[in-house]
Amino acid sequence: MVILGIETSCDETAAAVVVDGKRILSNVFASQAKEHERFGGVVPELASRAHAEQMLLIIDEALVKAGVTLDEIDQIAVANGPGLIGSLMVGVNAAKTLAWSRNLPLVSVNHLHAHLYASLMQEEQEVTFPAIGVILSGGHTAILKMHSLTDYELLSTTVDDAIGEAFDKAAKVIGLPYPGGPEIEKLAKEGGGARFGLRPGRVKRSPHYFSFSGLKTGFLYAAKGAGAKKESPLLLKQNELADLAYEFQEVAFGDVVKKTLKIAREVGCSTLLFGGGVTMNQRLRELFHEQATGMQLLFPGKGLSLDNAAMIAGLGYHLGKNERAFDLHLEPSPSVSLLGGVD
Numbered sequence: 001m002v003i004l005g006i007e008t009s010c011d012e013t014a015a016a017v018v019v020d021g022k023r024i025l026s027n028v029f030a031s032q033a034k035e036h037e038r039f040g041g042v043v044p045e046l047a048s049r050a051h052a053e054q055m056l057l058i059i060d061e062a063l064v065k066a067g068v069t070l071d072e073i074d075q076i077a078v079a080n081g082p083g084l085i086g087s088l089m090v091g092v093n094a095a096k097t098l099a100w101s102r103n104l105p106l107v108s109v110n111h112l113h114a115h116l117y118a119s120l121m122q123e124e125q126e127v128t129f130p131a132i133g134v135i136l137s138g139g140h141t142a143i144l145k146m147h148s149l150t151d152y153e154l155l156s157t158t159v160d161d162a163i164g165e166a167f168d169k170a171a172k173v174i175g176l177p178y179p180g181g182p183e184i185e186k187l188a189k190e191g192g193g194a195r196f197g198l199r200p201g202r203v204k205r206s207p208h209y210f211s212f213s214g215l216k217t218g219f220l221y222a223a224k225g226a227g228a229k230k231e232s233p234l235l236l237k238q239n240e241l242a243d244l245a246y247e248f249q250e251v252a253f254g255d256v257v258k259k260t261l262k263i264a265r266e267v268g269c270s271t272l273l274f275g276g277g278v279t280m281n282q283r284l285r286e287l288f289h290e291q292a293t294g295m296q297l298l299f300p301g302k303g304l305s306l307d308n309a310a311m312i313a314g315l316g317y318h319l320g321k322n323e324r325a326f327d328l329h330l331e332p333s334p335s336v337s338l339l340g341g342v343d
């Protein structure tokens with residue numbers, strides 16, 4: 001089954017062709033990072049316009065790179081949420097139009113669910129469920145118990161900022177460009193120590209849950225002085241900023257590793273699946289490899305951590321096996337949660 005995947009939930013216009021849920025023939029995207037960089041974050045209106053400009057070019061490129069024509073596509077899969085409404089509308093409408101004009105089945109895919117599926121795309125062996133799913137992205141932080149590929153329950157999430165968002169905001173405070181995660185990782189490589197006293201967030205009534213807003217404020221005060229505002233001047237020199245980035249990363253990831261492993265042990269799962277842009281971070285992977293002894297760790301392969309359409313086409317294969325028709329009533333669901341309800 002040859003599936004064309006389409007993904008436009010945030011700031012990547014992406015398309016991919018995947019065979020039988022795993023064999024990736026193409027996985028291409030147009031990044032809008034440059035357009036949003038000077039604003040320090042994604043500007044929704046700019047994102048929708050850029051998607052509209054790029055969508056057809058990217059679909060074309062995905063087909064050409066895969067060496068297939070539209071006649072050889074058996075099904076279309078599209079990310080219909082969660083994400084930015086204007087961005088999602090472009091991808092969903094492109095998918096509906098193609099499905100209608102070629103009389104192809106259309107399957108809608110939850111973007112977050114697809115992030116987890118990404119870690120399974122390059123696995124030869126079947127993964128045994130139940131497993132723990134860990135989503136660390138710009139918009140979400142979630143730990144799930146996955147009973148199967150399609151049946152899961154939420155065990156932990158954040159009560160405020162998502163982890164990637166905290167990295168992006170911290171980077172902005174010290175003048176680094178968007179997206180901030182890779183910038184903080186790079187700077188942290190030159191730093192060390194723990195002299196700023198940063199602490200992980202604690203959620204009293206739900207100790208498994210995350211909170212990153214206190215850590216983010218701790219970072220701001222360490223960089224610009226107690227009680228400082230975001231626009232206040234920096235007090236630290238370059239080498240001190242590297243130490244601060246290091247400490248921020250260690251504290252944020254230390255918290256993620258600790259809570260994830262505690263949950264995994266409590267529910268008796270020894271397979272961990274990871275997804276989302278933050279799982280690109282090599283220090284995060286290293287910490288899990290050091291501390292998750294005896295557990296099977298599955299991280300997304302190359303090109304599958306950040307937002308991409310291969311994961312949409314891949315999961316679409318499993319979700320759409322019984323799909324026979326295109327649903328022209330499909331609408332974007334910007335606030336859909338992982339569990340199908342609304343966040």
Ligand code: KG4
Nearest residue numbers: 137138139164179181182277278281306307
């Ligand atoms: O999954 P993703 O592409 O988009 C969402 O669905 O949100 O994740 C993007 C997030 C951004 O916050 C970005 O700063 C973060 O992933 N990110 C990283 C790294 N690479 C991307 N965070 C930490 N370290 C990285 N190397």
Ligand code: ZN
Nearest residue numbers: 137276306307
């Ligand atoms: Zn994402």
